[in-house]
Amino acid sequence: MKVSKFGGSSLADGRQLQRVFDIIQSDKNRKVIVVSAPGKRFKDDTKVTDLLLSYAKATVEDTDATEIIETIKNRYHAIGDYFKLPAYELADIDEQIDHLSTKHYRSFDYLYAAFAAHGEYLNAQLVAKVFSHLGIPARFIDPQEIGLQVDDNARSATFDVKSYTSIAKLDLNTSERLIIPGFFGYTKNGDMATFSRGGSDITGAIMARGLSADLYENFTDVSAIYAVNPTIIDQPAAIEQMTYDEMRELSYAGFAVFHDEAIIPAIQGGIRINIKNTNEPDAPGTFIVPPTEVQQTRPVTGIANSNRFAALYLHRYLLNKEVGFTLRILEILKRHNISYEHMPSGIDDLTIIFDKTSLSQEQVDNMLADIASDIKPDTLKWLPSYGIIMIVGEGMRNRIGALTEIVTPLKEHGISLQMVNQGASEISIMLGIQPDLADRAVKAIYDNIFKA
Template sequence: MKVVKFGGSSLATGEQFDKVVNIIRADPERQVIVTSAPGKRNKADVKVTDLLIQYAQQVLAQQDFSTTVAQITNRYQDISDHFALPATTLQTITHKLGALATTTFADDDHLMADFKAHGELLNAILLAAVLNEQAIPAKFLDPRDAGFLVDGEPNNADVLDETYLNLSHLSLSGARIVFPGFFGYSPSGDIYTFTRGGSDITGAILSRGFKADLYENFTDVDAIYTVDNHIVPHPAVISKMSYREMRELSYAGFSVFQDEAIIPAVQGQVPVNVKNTNNPTAPGTLIVPEQFLFNPANPITGIACSDRFSALYLHRYLLNKEIGFTLKLLEIFQRYGISYEHMPSGIDDLTIIFDQSKLDSATIKALCHDIRETLKPDYLEWIDDYAIIMVVGEGIAHTVDTMGKVIDSLTQHGIAIQMINQGASRISIMIGTQRKDAAAAVRHIYDTFFVKSEV
């Protein structure tokens, strides 16, 4: 049995629905289908989720929302008309959409979560109707009826373990199940959404809960590439990779999955196949649980970079002999509610790397002040100009010269390395550079391991 998730671009128009229907029809093993909300039809278009957020904001501000509701309705109307569905389907969608404005919610966060979730909810209802109209027996399954339970915050949900037990009791025989992504229900019955892109998370949860043989994630790309194609044109395709390679690369900017999206599939040991709705016969990229999968001919699987980081550099003589220095530093972070990403150190030096998107200038200023007052460093510098490059591959752990080749590829082109670290798993090498050098660094590393290896 396969769980299949379709992204927003795959479900944006009637023509795209045609492709989805053909993909589902082509394989009877595709028994559980997870929907996203309709995405953009073109670059100037607006996603339905963004229209629903606008609708919610207008309701909260007591503004006229009729135009926004009409825009949302028209998106589903166009798809319904494409398949000449009975009027009852759109009536159901219209009723649910209109009822949002008159529903009482516990607070604004609960309202926003409920509104946002309806993009996926309504699209699942619509896809089930389309499949039945196309002689593919299907039924819409509401997460409430499936026992898909979550907790956390209304707009940042976490799945409850009870969900997996509930899913294991559901029968998958007969009609295909169409399941809306992105949200679940709290134990009190409120809709909670995952973070944006949460339909990937839903698909992974269902894959684990139903003990699927494969989780197919259909997007608008043929495969996962070894590097961002905006940095290296026409990069090599990754045909197969391990879960932990995917996690390492996602952390540094790979955008196919959010970092946490794949975790339920990892826990359930379910292989994930990333495929293209617009080219479904392409093999795509297979993400597998084997932890020691590697290509002896090329130890590198992928290269990713991100410039969302900042660093705090501390220098103090005899730092290595001072007991409790790091503890005091961590206590300061705790007071500010700050987590750090990495902390490479030397005998007199310490660099702490942060996700800059989680900090503001006032917090940074206050944080540096408290560190100076408490720890009395000889030198302290906050570095905003920081990018991190991740070189990832299971084969790194099995070769002795990979680190040297990475360093040579940068130093030979005059790129300064501000930090370099190999993780305990030995499958990734982390490099810190100035932001202006990040793209060039990725290109030079790619040329060393992929272009030259192909000659």
């Protein structure tokens, strides 16, 4: 049995949904279908989720949302009309959209979560209606029906692993395709709460593990995961297979094809993942598998980079001799509800790297003030933009000269580094670099490893 998840670009309009229908019809093992909200149909289009968030904002501010509501309805109507779906089927969806603004919500956070979740919630209903209309028996499954429960973090929910017991009870001995909305679950109070953005991948992985699927297929708009960002390298090498840990490392540093949190349920359940292209379904795609199943052909599997980081640099003589120094820093971070990504250090130096997308300027200012006051460093610098490059590969484990193959081409191109850090697992090397040099550095490393 396969769990198949389709992203927003795969469900953006009727033409794309026809491709999805053909894919499902071609394989009876594609039993459980997890769907995203309709995505962009063209470059300057707006995703349905973003339209729903605008609707939520208008509701909170008590402003006229008539135009937004009509735009949302038209997106679903256009898909239904493509398949000549009966008018009453679409009227049901219209009613739910209208009703969103009249419901009572525990807080504004839960309001926003519920509005956003309805992109997937309504689309799963529509997909089930279309499939049944076209001759494939299909049934919409509300996550509440199968006990998919999450914690009380309304807009960045964490899945409750106890839910696996109830998910496993879902009856698969039916001729129906089971259509499940991604991106959200329900709290113990029955409120909708969403995973972080891109969370339909998480739902797909949860369902695959909960149902002990043979394969979790993740359909998107690319035919494979590539060894490097195609905007940096023209026609980069496709990755045929990679391990769970390699995917986690690369997703963290910028690979956006697969949500990095979604790999966890698959790891825990030992579920193989296949990234495939809705528009080229016969292409093999990329398999993400346990380390024992991978046959390495290169030392490096992929290179990722991201400029979403910021860094704090601190210098104080003999800080390595001071017992509890790092603890004092961590207590300041905790005081201001700040998490950090990495903390490489020397005998007199410490660099703390943060994901700047999760920081407010107020948090940064207060943190720096407290460190200056409590720690009294000789030097304290805030670097608001900090680039990270991750070079990842199971083949680097115990490989002599792996670091040389990475830094030598940088030296030859006159590119300096701010930080080098190799993880304890030995499958990744992290480079800190000026953001404006990151693309050049990635290209130099890629050419040396993949074109040599």
